[in-house]
Amino acid sequence: MKTEPLVLGIETSCDETGVGVVRGHTLLADEVASSVEEHARFGGVVPEVASRAHFEAMVPTVQRALDTAGITLADVDAIAVTAGPGLAGALLVGVAAAKAYALAAGKPIYGVNHLAAHVAVDTLEHGPLPEPAIALLVSGGHSSLLQVDDLAGRVEPLGATIDDAAGEAFDKVARLLGLPFPGGPPIDRAARDGQIVIPFPRGLSAARDLVEHRFDFSFSGLKTAVARWVEARQRAGEPVPVNDVAASFQEAVCDVLTNKAVDACLDRGVRTLVIGGGVAANSRIRALAQERCDKHGITLRVPRPKLCTDNGAMVAALGAHLVAAGAAPGALGLPTDSAMPITVVTA
Amino acid sequence: MVVDSSTPAVTAALVRVEDPELPGAGDPQVTVLAERVTVDGRAHGELLAPQIQAVLAEGGAAPGDLAAVVAGTGPGPFTGLRAGMVTAAALGHALDIPVYGVCSLDGIGHGQPGRLLVATDARRKEVYWAVYSGGVRVDGPAVDKPAAVSVEVDAAAGDGADRYAEVFGLPLLPPRYPSARALAALAADRVRAKAPGETLTPRYLRRPDAVAPGERKPALP
Ligand SMILES: [Zn+2]
Numbered sequence: 001m002k003t004e005p006l007v008l009g010i011e012t013s014c015d016e017t018g019v020g021v022v023r024g025h026t027l028l029a030d031e032v033a034s035s036v037e038e039h040a041r042f043g044g045v046v047p048e049v050a051s052r053a054h055f056e057a058m059v060p061t062v063q064r065a066l067d068t069a070g071i072t073l074a075d076v077d078a079i080a081v082t083a084g085p086g087l088a089g090a091l092l093v094g095v096a097a098a099k100a101y102a103l104a105a106g107k108p109i110y111g112v113n114h115l116a117a118h119v120a121v122d123t124l125e126h127g128p129l130p131e132p133a134i135a136l137l138v139s140g141g142h143s144s145l146l147q148v149d150d151l152a153g154r155v156e157p158l159g160a161t162i163d164d165a166a167g168e169a170f171d172k173v174a175r176l177l178g179l180p181f182p183g184g185p186p187i188d189r190a191a192r193d194g195q196i197v198i199p200f201p202r203g204l205s206a207a208r209d210l211v212e213h214r215f216d217f218s219f220s221g222l223k224t225a226v227a228r229w230v231e232a233r234q235r236a237g238e239p240v241p242v243n244d245v246a247a248s249f250q251e252a253v254c255d256v257l258t259n260k261a262v263d264a265c266l267d268r269g270v271r272t273l274v275i276g277g278g279v280a281a282n283s284r285i286r287a288l289a290q291e292r293c294d295k296h297g298i299t300l301r302v303p304r305p306k307l308c309t310d311n312g313a314m315v316a317a318l319g320a321h322l323v324a325a326g327a328a329p330g331a332l333g334l335p336t337d338s339a340m341p342i343t344v345v346t347a
Numbered sequence: 348m349v350v351d352s353s354t355p356a357v358t359a360a361l362v363r364v365e366d367p368e369l370p371g372a373g374d375p376q377v378t379v380l381a382e383r384v385t386v387d388g389r390a391h392g393e394l395l396a397p398q399i400q401a402v403l404a405e406g407g408a409a410p411g412d413l414a415a416v417v418a419g420t421g422p423g424p425f426t427g428l429r430a431g432m433v434t435a436a437a438l439g440h441a442l443d444i445p446v447y448g449v450c451s452l453d454g455i456g457h458g459q460p461g462r463l464l465v466a467t468d469a470r471r472k473e474v475y476w477a478v479y480s481g482g483v484r485v486d487g488p489a490v491d492k493p494a495a496v497s498v499e500v501d502a503a504a505g506d507g508a509d510r511y512a513e514v515f516g517l518p519l520l521p522p523r524y525p526s527a528r529a530l531a532a533l534a535a536d537r538v539r540a541k542a543p544g545e546t547l548t549p550r551y552l553r554r555p556d557a558v559a560p561g562e563r564k565p566a567l568p
Binding site: 042046048049051052054055058059062063073088089092093095096097098099100101102103104105106224227228231232235331332333334335336 | 390391392393394395396397399400410425426429430431432433434435436437438440441442549551555556557565566567
């Protein structure tokens with residue numbers, strides 16, 4: 001019997017230098033070097049700062065992943081790397097490194113789609129993905145609703161944000177409330193001690209919006225509504241109930257995301273929902289999605305928080321899936337594509 | 348293996364560094380066996396690995412035959428420069444061979460007679476520059492507007508010297524881009540001595556463009 005493919009995965013699309021090792025659906029190593037602290041004072045990821053950090057972290061992080069997995073480069077069946085979407089300069093560091101490793105070790109290379117990798121990582125926790133599945137991917141860089149017919153090649157975009165990404169809204173509201181960057185974890189914590197009492201708007205959820213934007217998201221209006229509410233309090237000289245604002249804002253985001261994801265499952269007759277991306281680590285989205293999926297008999301799959309955020313294991317997981325599916329590897333000249341469409345799973 | 352991506356010229360070369368102590372050592376002791384140079388400032392990441400593969404094939408060598416990697420460490424525009432340097436670092440790591448860095452401008456100034464200004468294009472109407480005397484760097488590298496580079500030299504070389512030839516008013520010498528042979532020659536002693544490899548440090552010479560956010564605009568009128 002042929003053993004399952006052993007794949008090294010490299011991820012550098014944003015501010016995490018991730019290197020993972022996966023055998024089939026088994027996670028062997030997941031090493032991440034993050035430059036998030038260097039971006040904190042800028043309130044968002046600075047592309048050149050991220051690229052410089054990727055360069056410095058690349059070789060040590062690859063070595064740590066090999067050591068943790070207890071393998072050498074010669075043992076792997078393939079090298080997978082995020083080719084897009086993401087920050088152009090950051091992607092280039094990972095792809096150039098992956099090509100050098102592939103060339104030196106004489107291994108095939110797969111340039112993969114970051115969003116598809118967010119879906120694939122769930123197989124490390126819950127095993128093979130039933131297809132078709134609906135995937136909701138939410139982070140500081142993306143908010144997408146996808147129908148995954150075949151993770152190795154056929155993924156259909158159903159909707160996406162038309163303005164800010166969901167994670168971006170968390171960052172901006174956190175800043176408004178004087179909470180640190182990145183905004184997801186501190187808002188989640190503050191919300192636990194708050195009440196959902198402020199009726200913030202649900203973007204693109206009105207009947208007229210659902211005609212054209214049934215599966216799209218918008219968080220810009222919500223962000224502005226929170227800012228106006230907070231400022232009105234401040235101008236009136238009243239204290240801002242940070243915990244209540246955090247809870248109410250978080251509820252508005254999670255309500256829309258889970259509502260539309262479940263609606264997509266029902267509309268398409270799909271019984272499996274996967275949620276991934278950094279925002280999937282949020283406790284409220286996990287609870288609300290579970291509640292709504294249970295109500296409709298949908299199986300919810302959300303990987304543990306460490307696998308939801310950007311990492312190399314997700315890239316390795318998709319790479320292993322592609323190798324097992326017999327997908328053709330890429331060329332050593334494969335390009336990066338900062339706007340890579342989800343319809344392209346491997347470049 | 349020599350790689351440099353500090354300029355629009357993406358360079359990979361397979362080079363033999365001979366030991367002068369050994370009988371039958373050739374002269375010159377640095378021989379370029381195969382070289383690929385493509386001038387395309389926007390495709391460093393796509394061109395370099397296939398070029399490395401091509402020079403290995405042309406030189407009849409396998410990756411495992413390499414004894415060292417020599418990398419131009421800039422200065423150069425950030426993204427392109429990093430593509431070559433991370434390639435060099437990963438190649439050395441994967442093959443467990445040392446990686447040596449050489450200032451990319453030295454790849455133009457090395458071995459040139461007299462006093463020479465080497466300038467490459469730094470974009471934003473600036474140049475990366477250094478001054479050489481008898482082929483040895485005596486000033487720089489630095490990044491400045493061409494008009495702000497005030498040095499006593501006989502001639503200039505590099506694509507930046509060409510681009511701003513009217514500002515510099517100096518006779519122009521080749522090469523236009525770092526030469527793989529010169530980069531190899533500059534690392535030859537380390538290669539022969541099997542010196543420990545280095546952690547490469549890109550010569551960015553500029554800070555990242557990043558500004559801390561100012562006061563937030565109010566959402567209320
Ligand atoms: Zn992501």
